[in-house]
Amino acid sequence: xxxxxxxxxxxxxxxxxxxxxxxxxxxxxxxxxxxxxxxxxxxxxxxxxxxxxxxxxxxxxxxxxxxxxxxxxxxxxxxxxxxxxxxxxxxxxxxxxxxxxxxxxxxxxxxxxxxxxxxxxxxxxxxxxxxxxxxxxxxxxxxxxxxxxxxxxxxxxxxxxxxxxxxxxxxxxxxxxxxxxxxxxxxxxxxxxxxxxxxxxxxxxxxxxxxxxxxxxxxxxxxxxxxxxxxxxxxxxxxxxxxxxxxxxxxxxxxxxxxxxxxxxxxxxxxxxxxxxxxxxxxxxxxxxxxxxxxxxxxxxxxxxxxxxxxxxxxxxxxxxxxxxxxxxxxxxxxxxxxxxxxxxxxxxxxxxxxxxxxxxxxxxxxxxxxxxxxxxxxxxxxxxxxxxxxxxxxxxxxxxxxxxxxxxxxxxxxxxxx
Ligand code: ASP
Ligand code: MG
Numbered sequence: 001x002x003x004x005x006x007x008x009x010x011x012x013x014x015x016x017x018x019x020x021x022x023x024x025x026x027x028x029x030x031x032x033x034x035x036x037x038x039x040x041x042x043x044x045x046x047x048x049x050x051x052x053x054x055x056x057x058x059x060x061x062x063x064x065x066x067x068x069x070x071x072x073x074x075x076x077x078x079x080x081x082x083x084x085x086x087x088x089x090x091x092x093x094x095x096x097x098x099x100x101x102x103x104x105x106x107x108x109x110x111x112x113x114x115x116x117x118x119x120x121x122x123x124x125x126x127x128x129x130x131x132x133x134x135x136x137x138x139x140x141x142x143x144x145x146x147x148x149x150x151x152x153x154x155x156x157x158x159x160x161x162x163x164x165x166x167x168x169x170x171x172x173x174x175x176x177x178x179x180x181x182x183x184x185x186x187x188x189x190x191x192x193x194x195x196x197x198x199x200x201x202x203x204x205x206x207x208x209x210x211x212x213x214x215x216x217x218x219x220x221x222x223x224x225x226x227x228x229x230x231x232x233x234x235x236x237x238x239x240x241x242x243x244x245x246x247x248x249x250x251x252x253x254x255x256x257x258x259x260x261x262x263x264x265x266x267x268x269x270x271x272x273x274x275x276x277x278x279x280x281x282x283x284x285x286x287x288x289x290x291x292x293x294x295x296x297x298x299x300x301x302x303x304x305x306x307x308x309x310x311x312x313x314x315x316x317x318x319x320x321x322x323x324x325x326x327x328x329x330x331x332x333x334x335x336x337x338x339x340x341x342x343x344x345x346x347x348x349x350x351x352x353x354x355x356x357x358x359x360x361x362x363x364x365x366x367x368x369x370x371x372x373x374x375x376x377x378x379x380x381x382x383x384x385x386x387x388x389x390x391x392x393x394x395x396x397x398x399x400x401x402x403x404x405x406x407x408x409x410x411x412x413x414x415x416x417x418x419x
Pocket of ligand 2: 015176177178179
């Protein structure tokens with residue numbers, strides 16, 4: 001609350017309390033498997049923990065009572081799914097309750113402490129289109145009347161993550177989507193700055209779980225941050241940067257545990273030449289298609305890519321030779337069907353459990369001798385694929401995930417000058 005109530009007018013986007021969305025997802029999965037008993041037990045457990053929260057959160061008895069009422073009404077919504085047919089719409093409603101509860105409880109807390117605060121219902125202006133993508137035009141047009149109706153206030157509170165879909169039903173922006181809500185709202189109201197608060201002091205130049213002495217990056221460009229967001233998804237929802245970039249609004253990543261730290265600032269300005277960071281993404285599958293039909297032929301890549309498009313599977317890295325094509329995917333849900341169809345195009349080989357290591361920075365600025373530095377650092381590491389030149393901000397290397405730690409450390413030592 002201290003972080004928010006700094007006398008500067010703002011819209012505060014809240015996520016659910018820690019662990020809540022996971023619990024709600026689990027409840028809806030149990031219900032879809034018709035395991036009402038197990039779902040009921042989990043619902044009661046979650047409700048119990050929220051009653052404790054309310055009991056400790058408010059000072060005055062009447063607010064404790066109001067808090068209890070919020071919990072009762074919200075859990076009535078969740079429990080209503082225990083009877084009747086369970087649909088995707090019901091699941092989406094359950095999963096949205098974490099943010100509904102957190103924002104109601106928090107608004108009440110701000111009121112108890114005498115702050116000038118209003119709650120904005122995100123479902124009245126946040127929307128995704130038929131393609132499941134956020135509809136920024138709709139959001140921009142609809143947030144104004146919602147703000148007007150709420151009336152003037154210093155602090156507005158709203159729900160992250162949740163939205164409506166093209167048919168008007170409750171939906172969401174995918175896990176971790178509160179960051180994305182914040183940047184969409186920032187773009188919609190043309191905010192001065194978009195801040196994302198987590199419990200680390202910004203983006204680091206390497207993965208602190210594997211490499212010691214990593215350093216916080218104080219400035220990044222939108223493009224560099226977009227390359228990193230896919231990898232450091234734990235810090236930043238991958239789509240967060242886009243609305244901020246097109247509206248040219250600075251994004252600042254801040255640490256709730258250390259609020260005075262300036263964090264990482266992401267702007268349109270390039271933040272200097274050279275390599276900024278190294279990051280990794282696990283769970284990658286590499287697919288190689290070898291075919292003589294590829295030789296001197298046109299349309300081969302198109303036919304192959306069409307298969308991936310048909311199964312809505314994004315391709316991340318690609319690498320080609322005259323008679324073979326290697327590519328990676330991180331969503332292997334439809335892999336069986338994809339492989340069946342690829343079979344028609346040549347000999348297919350698959351490697352599971354791979355890791356993409358990505359090197360991010362303004363790499364063109366380092367052009368001379370850069371590749372040799374990277375290869376030198378990777379001496380002795382079995383590399384499955386390399387992607388260089390797709391963007392001036394990124395080089396990606398594919399290695400077996402058993403080699404991830406050693407690769408991160410080697411790059412860190414040779415490119416970032418720390419061990
Ligand atoms: N509560 C949602 C989740 O856990 C959204 C978020 O935390 O950003 O995914
Ligand atoms: Mg989050």
